[in-house]
Amino acid sequence: MSLPRLSSRVWKDGSVVAESVSLETLSDELSNDQTLCWYDLAAPNHEDIDILADELHLDFHTVEDAEAPGERPKVTRYPDHLFLTTYAAVIGETDDPNSRLVVSRLSVWVFAHGVVSVHRDDVPEIADVLKRLDANPDLVSNGPMGIVHAILDVLVDGHFDTVQHIDDVVEDVEDQLFDDSIDTQQVQFRVYRLRKELVQFRRIVLPMREIVSTISRPSREVVAVPRVLEPYFNDLYDHSMRVSEWSDSLRDLVATIFETNLSIQDAKLNIVMKKLAGWAAIIAVPTLITGWFGQNVPFLGDGRPLGLWISIALIVVSSVVLYLIFRKEDWI
Structure with a gap:
């Protein structure tokens, strides 16, 4: 063979x-x-x-x-x-x-x-x-x-x-x-x-x-x-x-x-978590304000259009301030 x-x-x-x-x-x-x-x-x-x-x-x-x-x-x-x-x-x-x-x-x-x-x-x-x-x-x-x-x-x-x-x-x-x-x-x-x-x-x-x-x-x-x-x-x-x-x-x-x-x-995940935490803080402020003014208690501008503008101003100002602070700290 x-x-x-x-x-x-x-x-x-x-x-x-x-x-x-x-x-x-x-x-x-x-x-x-x-x-x-x-x-x-x-x-x-x-x-x-x-x-x-x-x-x-x-x-x-x-x-x-x-x-x-x-x-x-x-x-x-x-x-x-x-x-x-x-x-x-x-x-x-x-x-x-x-x-x-x-x-x-x-x-x-x-x-x-x-x-x-x-x-x-x-x-x-x-x-x-x-x-x-x-x-x-x-x-x-x-x-x-x-x-x-x-x-x-x-x-x-x-x-x-x-x-x-x-x-x-x-x-x-x-x-x-x-x-x-x-x-x-x-x-x-x-x-x-x-x-x-x-x-x-x-x-x-x-x-x-x-x-x-x-x-x-x-x-x-x-x-x-x-x-x-x-x-x-x-x-x-x-x-x-x-x-x-x-x-x-x-x-x-x-x-x-x-x-x-x-x-x-892990570092990238931490960066993402920091950004999410920053945006969550920014969103939490308007939620707090609108929730507070939604309660049945007297407040400045209660029952008048002025109250709406006051709440809008508080939301915008506080959100912008938080955004600038977080941006400066490189959180977002």
Whole structure:
């Protein structure tokens, strides 16, 4: 049974010697100490994963992790191979109207002479990995960890682009906070969406530094980072730390924006309440006067037209005086 959307590549001494590896010969390629191969499988179903697991005798725990939905990012060492789960995250169009973050999981098995990667979704970064490997023969000439570095480096670069985009959106939302021409509900929706995207994004980037740190740690297992690639992984760890810290700072900033927006709304509500209180006081005076003169008691001008003009004058004068006082105090 042929596997869908299969791509592969074989290197020898840093040069590409083949761009197609069949599943039937994959185990032989992975055991060949003269070559290095990368086997990438996109959008597999359950049967495809089982075929791959049987061919390579994969640990059933790693197979479950590759198939289970929502598996957390992690790295696990085994005596003869290394298994890691990581995610690509970009801003795009999703089915969720409240989040634009598109997340794609990548499961990777690393053997002594090759790498096997599986992803259910389309991961455009895979093409970038191949370009990076072609541009840096030193990576593949130093074993499978060179491929792993290229994969993680491309993913972290994608995380950088994503957090930069979110940062730009946060700045735009900050500018809208004090713009009276912008709909308040629009600002609230954008802040809510940013909070949700950052929560999703943080779940991906925080474990990345632990993944890089675990891979870089010296090990006596078959799969380990060669000394020549240690500076590469140290630089990758630094980049993953920067993305993680950047996402944390943006999360705090969005929380501050959310609280500031609430404070602005409270301030606007207080202004409205002050104006309503001012107008209520102005309206209360004529009500008091007309109610008083409506009582059955003698008053100046009682029973004559003069009484009407006196009451009108009192209403106008008192209302104008209150209006000027409230206007001076910026109540209305």
